[in-house]
Amino acid sequence: MTQQAETDRSTDTAPWWRSAVIYQIYPRSFNDSDGDGMGDLPGIIDRLDYLADLGVDALWLSPFYVSPQNDAGYDVSDYRDIDPRFGTLEDFDRMRARMAELGLRLIVDLVPNHTSSEHGWFRAAVAAGPGSPERDRYVFREGRGEHGELPPNNWRSVFGGEAWTRLPDGQWYLHLFDSTQPDLNWENPEVWEEFRSVLRFWLDRGADGFRVDVAHGLVKAEGLPDWDRQVRMVEGEHEAREHDRPEGPETPMHTGSPYFDQDGVHEVYRDWHRVLAEYDGDRMMVAEAWVEPAHRLAMYVRSDEMHQAFNFDFLVAGWDWARLSRAIEDSLAESAKVGAPTTWVLSNHDTVRHVSRFGLADPIAYPMGIAAEHEQPDYDQGLARGRAAALVELALPGSAYLYQGDELGLPEHTSLPAHVREDPTFARTDGAEIGRDGCRVPMPWSAGEPGLGFGPQPWLPQPPAFAALAADRQVGVPGSTHSLYRDALRLRRELGLGRGSFAWHEAHDGATGLLAFVSTTPAGRRVLVAANTGEQPVALPAGEVLLTSLEDALVDGVLGPAAAAWVSLD
Template identity: 50%
Template sequence: MTIAPAKQPTFRIPDDSPDWWRQAVVYQIYPRSFADSNGDGIGDLAGIISRIDYLRQLGVDAVWLSPFYPSELADGGYDVADYRAVDPRIGTLGEFDRMSEGLHRAGIRLIVDIVPNHSSDQHPWFQEALASPRGSAARDRYIFRDGLGEHGELPPADWKGSFGGGAWTRVPDGQWYLHTFATEQPDWNWKNPEVHADFLKTLRFWADRGVDGFRIDVANALAKDLPEVLPSAAEMAEMPLDGRHPVIDRDEVQDIYAEWRQVFNEYDPPRTAVAEAWLDDPERRARYARPESLGQAFNFDLLQADFDADQFRRIVTANLEQQTMSGSSSTWVLSNHDVTRHATRYGLAPLNGRKVKQGTEWMLDGAPADQLDRDLGLRRARAATLFVLALPGSAYIYQGEELGLHEVTEIADDQRQDPVFLHGGRHAYDGLGRDGCRVPIPWRREGSSYGFGPSGAHLPQPSWFAGCSVEAEEGDEDSTLSMYRRALALRRELESSETLSWREADGPVLIFERPGGWICVTNFGAETVGMPRGRLLVASEPLPRDDDGEPLLPPATTAWLRC
């Protein structure tokens, strides 16, 4: 391989720029499963504080903190009882401030989850609604309806909840309330000005405490327009998602985010936001990423793709085109708290282009766990990660993926906590729910919780966690953790303008170049191939050499080069 002198990058966003988010690497922390400081089996803010140096060494630009608010955990914290407080099991506002300060001292920004589609049924306003009569101002903050049938004994419509069961629940006085998700998660009525005002208060509360940005849960479902006679579930399923659907991606949801953007822009630098909006139409999704709206929207397309060169190239090309619609940057996601870890997805039979629902419909793709090729899945996951980290835009990584963790399937039915499993049983999301990606991560080879905390963990950890622990991987130059650290350090050095150019390649191989001579090459095939000329920077697997000593690229491997 010819060694070429390295060129200087043509562009890099300064660390103090208000545009820091455009190419940031954001690390998602699921607080209850990251680090436990007091031995109660539940991760907490003090545990996160104790691991800030780990995050700094990893090289991430920001932390996204999943819900840490008071909650009855009907949905893993996404049933929020108080939007401006910390769950006592997780910590205090004082600890939140210390965590924020510690992260910022380490050069890491902080993004928090906002859950605006629904609250907990324990929220004071919902409890007030239950204690108030029909037609009251308290009930108008939520979506209450009279039932059908002679005595109102039937729900207002036959809609199903996303977690199983009906989407309407009856209260003692006979009315029904809407909950898109679990029964314990009543939907807010965003036609009510009090709801608008209270969320603006919440955004300012956290921004005033130094929060740099917000991840908006179910961002496309807030606005609803429900006629007096509700459509059936079958009728709604046939309605186009063109901005006029009764409950999904209505045009007026952008009016809500225009209000929010005014709040974000009150701060210097402006606060950022990213929308969780599962939408197939790129033009509809781009609306959330416009500067006058939230500013960025998740691209979940790779969650629905096989480890396949054609699918990856099509998705990347389409999403880079989408960023021109919005003026935002692309986002890249391979794993999060709602989906099967990508090491496991890539070790199973291909999806064959089959669409999936939000969450983990394929959980084990309908296949028995013994059909999982763990080694192949991890090789592909490492290659896909290195591919994604070379792309222009921001990358969102999920705690534990830097250790190469697989989905945990060794959880007994009576130990599972996810409402997807509890309410939907074996027929929802292929049965197992999302607990397998939320198991507390391993820090040490030994101990009752592999270093997660002084005692056990709130979900059972498998014995194979020992070999995937931070302790086991830190001293191994070929470990997944070492690869992530090298790649994230290089990414900061090589970061360039938000463009790429594809190079021609034979077979199932993708090669693209970023400005400044940064080349990424990925072998999606089953045969070892040659590589472009250049200086090797990092590879997802050790590279063999040909008879002339030139590096070769094995199957399921990505390499970065500089030419």
């Protein structure tokens, strides 16, 4: 592999988002202030000091809008208010004010591909009937077959089953996700104007940016054509996913789909870019876009569109030298072509936690959920690899996202009983797909308190292993995963690693499995970042050891397997 350098155009006066470390909060699972079993905004306020002390720059909050919660808030019925389960707009304002005091920025989730079926627009559409302006806000079509009894096309829901539901009057509406999440019609100017208004509403309340859900959706191919590849994928998806390799049609990426990554989405984001430019303070957008190859993702972060896009190639690469190397090199190269930073991520609320993925026998496994009857991860192995991967992520140039609990080394909950699962994918596939509940289990704050300090009755049960990993067992404890993250974030900030340049080191070698690159910081300091993905110890170049992923990771200059180190070469 040739050496690849990434030229970082950022400086100390560059926009904050180019090198920020952003912490994702899943509100219902973060901290419950009132004992109703669900996390809330006052609970977040109570933990802001913890997050500021950890050293992150900004928070991304998953949806807190009014919602029937059929898909954990990603089915929005009112984009301009807080669901009472989470608090009030006054709570939001108090939270934002306290964040400002602590120097934390705020990113809110935006869900523009679909609304809830309880949204006022959709209720009006159902009542108004076929051909009405109200129905034109959504994707309604006549059915096929002699009497319109067949769906308009063969599209399948991402959550399982058909992507169409028929109303009593005979028309069908599109829902790429759950049937309670009807897709909006982005060919309708009224939809465009509504979302400009929603953006301004939250910008006026102090939001610094937006994470855009299903950013590769919104626009569908003209004529809504059938997609035969998708049908084959659906028919064989469970067999294919037993191999857990994100390289075939079972991958979350959506190459060639008539309803994802259509070129028309980019005009939406150019429009939104202009809205954000009306405001001071370097407001930003980050795309959730499961697309490939890397140059397609880079299109979302051209200078007049979004500012960041999650690097899912990096997330799905697994613990594998070649795949990690390729993801890093391709991503940096394509992002540099459009002058954008690369945005690194290992876990989020839609993926099995990386500590558990890295603990499976196949180091590139990407299961769509883990249940008790599946292979159980080796936690110690997964944690060692996960800590090492974190040092890689946090040293790469660009921005990095942490998912709540990453800093505690939380694993997936792999033994949730069926009756507590709430992810619609579990129900829509009759349990064939386990779903995402296992990564959404409430945070453990205090080992000796009810609900481990989250609240007395967590909406999902926590696994016994969480007690030993609770924050009060790790904060300030040398060698803990929390201390590793805190130290890494402090060094990243002091050295300027996120603003550094990138080059592969000569020790970068597939034969040994040593992933090795040099970050040259804005002050000119050269930091070697090395992670051993192989099975044997590997000698590192001499230098000042700044940080290691484990206490005994580096002995006499030799880096052990499943370990990483930062070494100053100056």
